[in-house]
Amino acid sequence: MNLSKAGIIGCGLVGATIAYTLMQNPLFREIVLVDIDKDKAEGEAMDLNHGIPFARPVKIYAGDYSSLKDAGVIIITAGAGQKPGETRLDLVNKNVGIFKQMIPGITEHVDDAILLVVSNPVDILTWVTLKLSGFKENHVLGSGTVLDSGRLKYVIGEHLSVDPRSVHAFIIGEHGDSEVTAWSGVNVSGIPVNQFCEMRGYETHSENRSKLSDMVKNSAYEIIDRKGATYYGIAMAVRRICESIVNNEKSILTVSSMQHHYYEADGVCIGMPSVVGSDGVEQVVCIDLDGQEAELLKKSVKALDNVINSINLDK
Numbered sequence: 001m002n003l004s005k006a007g008i009i010g011c012g013l014v015g016a017t018i019a020y021t022l023m024q025n026p027l028f029r030e031i032v033l034v035d036i037d038k039d040k041a042e043g044e045a046m047d048l049n050h051g052i053p054f055a056r057p058v059k060i061y062a063g064d065y066s067s068l069k070d071a072g073v074i075i076i077t078a079g080a081g082q083k084p085g086e087t088r089l090d091l092v093n094k095n096v097g098i099f100k101q102m103i104p105g106i107t108e109h110v111d112d113a114i115l116l117v118v119s120n121p122v123d124i125l126t127w128v129t130l131k132l133s134g135f136k137e138n139h140v141l142g143s144g145t146v147l148d149s150g151r152l153k154y155v156i157g158e159h160l161s162v163d164p165r166s167v168h169a170f171i172i173g174e175h176g177d178s179e180v181t182a183w184s185g186v187n188v189s190g191i192p193v194n195q196f197c198e199m200r201g202y203e204t205h206s207e208n209r210s211k212l213s214d215m216v217k218n219s220a221y222e223i224i225d226r227k228g229a230t231y232y233g234i235a236m237a238v239r240r241i242c243e244s245i246v247n248n249e250k251s252i253l254t255v256s257s258m259q260h261h262y263y264e265a266d267g268v269c270i271g272m273p274s275v276v277g278s279d280g281v282e283q284v285v286c287i288d289l290d291g292q293e294a295e296l297l298k299k300s301v302k303a304l305d306n307v308i309n310s311i312n313l314d315k
Helices: 013-023 038-049 088-107 122-133 146-160 193-199 205-227 232-246 291-309
Strands: 002-009 030-034 059-062 071-076 114-117 140-142 251-253 256-258 269-271 274-277 280-284
Touching: 002 013, 002 232, 013 030, 013 038, 013 232, 030 038, 038 059, 071 232, 088 122, 114 122, 114 232, 122 140, 122 256, 122 269, 122 291, 140 280, 146 193, 146 205, 146 232, 193 205, 232 251, 232 274, 256 280, 269 291
Parallel strands: 002 030, 002 071, 030 059, 071 114, 114 140
Antiparallel strands: 140 256, 251 274, 256 269, 274 280
16 A cells, blocks of 8 residues: 555546645655546646646556556545535435446455545445445545534634634534534633633624534535535545545544444444544544534434435445
8 A cells, every 4th residue: 555646536626626736735646537537537637747847746647447556545536516405415326326336446456545535425425435345444434524624613713713723623423414513622722612702702602603503514505506516625625634644643533434332323434533544544532522412413323324224235
């Protein structure tokens, strides 16, 4: 497994933007682009290569599944995109069908890599990828709620007029409508969020929490309504995950991975704070939740479990 080589499957807006983001960071020396439309992959590779003189040396080329041999990280973005008015879970049947064809194509040539799923619905497709690939659980992860957590930090930072990098907050559960804001653990540079809000002149905590959580949950829908797709934010989130993997940072990120016996999550993939390093998900961090948050997480798990139970991977 060569952690200096990455594969990106799917060269749509998300995949191409991820490739563009990664080529500007000293993570990978080799990036192979794979798409069902070979011309599309070749065109993206050509365009990206023309920017190398302004960035840094990196080998970028179009290939097929066999080109993924020895890649350390394989980023999966292929699949149908989310349309206006469509939920991420609405995409299940279309994208599960695509993954049934794609994952065996990968595993025919790759037996030891970290598979990073970005396609939506990401939690369901992370589970599907794990089951179809037969890879170790810690080597199959999804982008989960990493972007959602970043969005939460941003809106809290804007609300309080502070650097969002000083905000420590997690969105957990499904990357979708049932996601849960773990408000009980939110802090700004170690100061509990309610206390910091009062320092900044905000007293209506419950109302503001609800408003900010809704902003995060609805942000993707609003972006899709305005421009048709989201891709910049998720590309930055994927870069951050790759950084932690390639540099063995052991950063805590809310990636989606297989859960066992955590707030009734057993046998499903959901976004939870996890230690991420060169061996994938090293450990899920079991954060404390208050009663309401725990109940909401159980509902999120149930929603995903219901979808998983409707999937037949044998057909």
